[in-house]
Amino acid sequence: MTNWKRGRRNFLIAAVVLSGSVAAGVQFGLPYLRRRAFDFLSQGGPPGGGVGENPTLWLELTQDNQLYLHVPKVEMGQGIHTALGQIAAEELEIPWQNVRVLQAGTLIGPSDNFGTGGSASVSGLYLPLRQLAANYRLMLTTAVSETLGDSVILSEGIFRTANGSTMTLGSAAALPREWVMPKEDAPLKPKSEFLLIGKSLPRVDYRDMLTAVPRYAYDMQASAGPTYYGAAARPPMIGAVMGRVSADTVKALPNIVDVVVTGDFAGVIAKTREAAWAAADKLNIEWELPHPIAQDELEEALNPITADAITLKKIGKVETILSRPDALRADYRTPFAATAVLEPQSSFAEMGNDEVLRVRAPTQFPNTTAKTIAKTLDIDETQVDVLPTYLGGGFGRRSITESATEAAILAYRSGFPVHVGWRREDEFLQDRFRPPTRHHLAGRVGKNGQIEAIQHLQASGDVLLANLPRVAAAVLGSDFGATRGIEPPYAIPNLELRAKRVPLPVPTASWRGLGLLANTFAIESFVDELATSINKDPLQFRLQHLTGESTKRLHRVLRHVGTMSDWEHARNKGTALGIACCQDYGTVVAQVAEVEIDNNLIRVRRIWAVMDCGQVVNPNGAINQVEGNIIWGTGSALKEAITFQDGKPVASNFDRYPLLRLDEAPEVQVELLPSDLPPQGVGEPAIGPVPAAIANAVYTATGQRLRTLPLTL
Amino acid sequence: MKLTINRDLYSVDNKDASRKLLWFLRDDLGLIGTRFGCGAGICGACTVLVDGQPKRSCITPLSSVADGPSIRTVEDLAANGSLHPVQQAFIDEQTPQCGWCMSGQMMVAVALLEINPTPTDPEIEDALAHNYCRCGCYSRLRRAVRRASVLASQ
Numbered sequence: 001m002t003n004w005k006r007g008r009r010n011f012l013i014a015a016v017v018l019s020g021s022v023a024a025g026v027q028f029g030l031p032y033l034r035r036r037a038f039d040f041l042s043q044g045g046p047p048g049g050g051v052g053e054n055p056t057l058w059l060e061l062t063q064d065n066q067l068y069l070h071v072p073k074v075e076m077g078q079g080i081h082t083a084l085g086q087i088a089a090e091e092l093e094i095p096w097q098n099v100r101v102l103q104a105g106t107l108i109g110p111s112d113n114f115g116t117g118g119s120a121s122v123s124g125l126y127l128p129l130r131q132l133a134a135n136y137r138l139m140l141t142t143a144v145s146e147t148l149g150d151s152v153i154l155s156e157g158i159f160r161t162a163n164g165s166t167m168t169l170g171s172a173a174a175l176p177r178e179w180v181m182p183k184e185d186a187p188l189k190p191k192s193e194f195l196l197i198g199k200s201l202p203r204v205d206y207r208d209m210l211t212a213v214p215r216y217a218y219d220m221q222a223s224a225g226p227t228y229y230g231a232a233a234r235p236p237m238i239g240a241v242m243g244r245v246s247a248d249t250v251k252a253l254p255n256i257v258d259v260v261v262t263g264d265f266a267g268v269i270a271k272t273r274e275a276a277w278a279a280a281d282k283l284n285i286e287w288e289l290p291h292p293i294a295q296d297e298l299e300e301a302l303n304p305i306t307a308d309a310i311t312l313k314k315i316g317k318v319e320t321i322l323s324r325p326d327a328l329r330a331d332y333r334t335p336f337a338a339t340a341v342l343e344p345q346s347s348f349a350e351m352g353n354d355e356v357l358r359v360r361a362p363t364q365f366p367n368t369t370a371k372t373i374a375k376t377l378d379i380d381e382t383q384v385d386v387l388p389t390y391l392g393g394g395f396g397r398r399s400i401t402e403s404a405t406e407a408a409i410l411a412y413r414s415g416f417p418v419h420v421g422w423r424r425e426d427e428f429l430q431d432r433f434r435p436p437t438r439h440h441l442a443g444r445v446g447k448n449g450q451i452e453a454i455q456h457l458q459a460s461g462d463v464l465l466a467n468l469p470r471v472a473a474a475v476l477g478s479d480f481g482a483t484r485g486i487e488p489p490y491a492i493p494n495l496e497l498r499a500k501r502v503p504l505p506v507p508t509a510s511w512r513g514l515g516l517l518a519n520t521f522a523i524e525s526f527v528d529e530l531a532t533s534i535n536k537d538p539l540q541f542r543l544q545h546l547t548g549e550s551t552k553r554l555h556r557v558l559r560h561v562g563t564m565s566d567w568e569h570a571r572n573k574g575t576a577l578g579i580a581c582c583q584d585y586g587t588v589v590a591q592v593a594e595v596e597i598d599n600n601l602i603r604v605r606r607i608w609a610v611m612d613c614g615q616v617v618n619p620n621g622a623i624n625q626v627e628g629n630i631i632w633g634t635g636s637a638l639k640e641a642i643t644f645q646d647g648k649p650v651a652s653n654f655d656r657y658p659l660l661r662l663d664e665a666p667e668v669q670v671e672l673l674p675s676d677l678p679p680q681g682v683g684e685p686a687i688g689p690v691p692a693a694i695a696n697a698v699y700t701a702t703g704q705r706l707r708t709l710p711l712t713l
Numbered sequence: 714m715k716l717t718i719n720r721d722l723y724s725v726d727n728k729d730a731s732r733k734l735l736w737f738l739r740d741d742l743g744l745i746g747t748r749f750g751c752g753a754g755i756c757g758a759c760t761v762l763v764d765g766q767p768k769r770s771c772i773t774p775l776s777s778v779a780d781g782p783s784i785r786t787v788e789d790l791a792a793n794g795s796l797h798p799v800q801q802a803f804i805d806e807q808t809p810q811c812g813w814c815m816s817g818q819m820m821v822a823v824a825l826l827e828i829n830p831t832p833t834d835p836e837i838e839d840a841l842a843h844n845y846c847r848c849g850c851y852s853r854l855r856r857a858v859r860r861a862s863v864l865a866s867q
Binding site: 077078079202205207212218219221227229272274344392393423624654659662667 | 736740753809839
């Protein structure tokens with residue numbers, strides 16, 4: 001038995017809290033071994049590695065010299081399990097092929113009350129995780145040195161003395177001794193000695209993904225015996241309130257096992273998935289219907305020119321300057337958009353013999369999901385273990401995972417292991433949409449060709465405030481998710497930013513990048529309008545407003561993307577370039593779009609992107625993220641819009657909400673610039689400039705300034 | 714009726730004739746590599762091969778593929794622990810992000826390369842144009858199929 005001092009765990013907590021990336025530390029003292037989590041995660045398969053003791057919550061070294069890295073962050077395509085593995089293995093000096101990354105659940109292992117999102121996983125954990133691994137390396141080095149009676153050098157996972165004695169990291173971790181935390185943090189490896197950080201290693205999970213290993217929530221089944229299938233009744237329109245439920249006719253249907261009605265939930269359990277869906281649709285429910293949402297009322301509510309907006313920033317004499325008749329004014333709009341994750345949400349819940357309800361769920365916020373389940377069922381939080389699966393896309397939609405609660409209710413009430421899978425129609429009806437926005441921009445360029453003043457009045461549906469208590473929302477006033485990216489990066493002596501929070505009768509929430517896409521579309525289109533109003537090249541115009549020290553990095557990516565896209569070189573008739581940029585989460589990114597107008601249709605042929613996101617842990621993974629953001633942005637620019645009729649979205653499937661297809665997708669070229677900064681955000685920033693770059697190119701090609709998404713000629 | 718799936722024969726009760734192939738594969742046989750995306754034959758995540766042709770299993774009734782046709786799913790690609798060239802190419806090009814659409818993408822690529830081992834770029838574009846990738850891995854998908862064509866010929 002390895003004897004770990006309490007101090008070790010205290011250290012872990014300190015490391016996590018100091019990083020600022022995790023709000024409240026590690027859960028411990030719960031009588032579960034981490035190994036059991038792994039067993040459950042791997043569906044009862046044999047655990048890789050030995051049965052060795054697990055000395056830490058994050059880093060587990062086994063006798064066969066494998067590193068199991070337990071992470072609370074979820075994998076939804078960002079490649080963070082790979083990147084975090086690289087970070088830990090770098091400081092532990094263990095070969096990459098010896099590294100395995102495991103998803104931690106909410107009851108066992110490292111915890112994370114922040115969740116996975118905001119492009120913060122790698123940037124937030126980079127230093128704390130390195131330090132944790134470095135300290136562990138120092139402790140192990142000390143232990144081996146004392147055991148072998150000589151000084152040792154660690155490389156490739158093996159300690160060596162000068163006279164040739166060796167010991168593996170895994171054997172060192174199993175040494176029977178009192179483990180004491182180092183009094184001071186161990187030194188971190190210098191960047192020049194990095195073996196793994198900065199390498200485009202293939203992702204740790206590709207083989208599982210491509211060979212049908214069950215890792216997603218929709219793949220989950222009972223560990224033994226039959227799996228039962230659940231389905232919840234869906235409202236006939238958004239905002240409908242459930243009244244009396246009569247289940248008798250449904251109970252008599254073939255293959256129906258049970259009907260559960262509790263609070264505002266009604267659901268069925270069946271022997272087949274199809275039977276569950278059909279029965280849930282047949283439940284006889286008296287719905288109290290709200291005033292049906294009408295599209296024009298939603299549009300009207302979003303008036304940005306209003307006295308009750310919150311002033312975010314006010315510098316100089318904006319009103320005086322913009323009252324002049326030659327001030328430029330323009331209005332921009334973005335619509336509701338669906339998250340449309342490709343894997344419809346689903347969850348699997350099963351009551352264990354130990355009276356713990358285990359829920360396999362695709363959630364970006366596992367702890368919140370567990371709390372919601374415990375509260376709904378009125379049971380203790382220690383009786384719920386949420387084990388996140390791989391997510392078939394996240395993009396913010398999975399910050400709330402309704403199916404987890406639905407499966408939990410059905411499994412807890414019935415005692416059966418239950419899988420609840422949503423249909424695509426459920427996803428559209430009960431999506432938490434990207435809110436619509438409207439923007440009024442006013443600005444003026446002075447005689448010297450510099451922007452004198454800009455005013456940005458923005459109105460948006462809620463992004464993050466919808467999920468906060470009303471008091472908090474009232475105190476905050478404006479929605480910090482909706483205003484993300486609202487501040488132009490340029491030197492503007494007179495600037496006013498105002499935001500109007502518009503609560504809408506439609507659930508709206510996080511969508512990739514939150515308000516970044518809408519705000520950057522408005523600002524970067526408007527800056528283009530200012531440039532062209534004085535016949536100035538849009539790239540040069542931007543550069544001349546980025547002369548300060550704090551905007552050097554943005555200046556550099558803009559210049560670079562200009563070279564990369566051959567910006568100066570005129571294109572053929574009908575084809576044109578547009579440029580846009582943004583800074584977000586410490587990352588700066590600039591893009592040029594090449595657009596071709598073909599029979600009044602906008603075709604985006606190519607997009608070049610240059611990004612500085614600090615130190616890059618896995619360049620190819622980061623580039624994949626940038627490419628993905630650009631495709632998302634292109635889809636938003638050209639296609640995606642949700643409208644409402646009769647109280648619900650017009651689209652119920654992809655026939656009315658087509659996504660961007662491969663044959664419509666631009667060729668994307670990405671370059672990441674070397675940087676001395678630590679890692680910054682990667683998962684979202686590059687979505688910002690896309691629609692503006694496209695719209696600016698359309699203007700150059702056609703002379704038409706399109707100010708509403710999706711862009712149509 | 715009988716279904717031939719990955720060269721194995723399965724008996725199916727006639728009362729299940731109208732059930733969709735996707736759910737029979739996933740829920741009854743545990744062949745979860747065939748993914749569910751839309752249930753309407755639009756997104757392509759559920760694509761399997763029926764006698765070598767890509768087919769949307771989410772809208773395919775069991776009766777329409779019973780007693781004769783050979784159904785092939787992603788589980789049949791890797792053999793004896795070695796990956797199919799298409800799977801290998803998808804790894805080599807570091808193609809997926811979330812991965813949910815990839816089985817469908819790979820099945821389309823397998824069908825294309827079996828009929829046309831050296832497709833041109835427009836032919837690749839045409840073949841993959843009907844499968845969504847929400848994460849936006851389209852540039853990599855193009856490259857992965859090009860690479861698979863090379864790997865398969867080696």
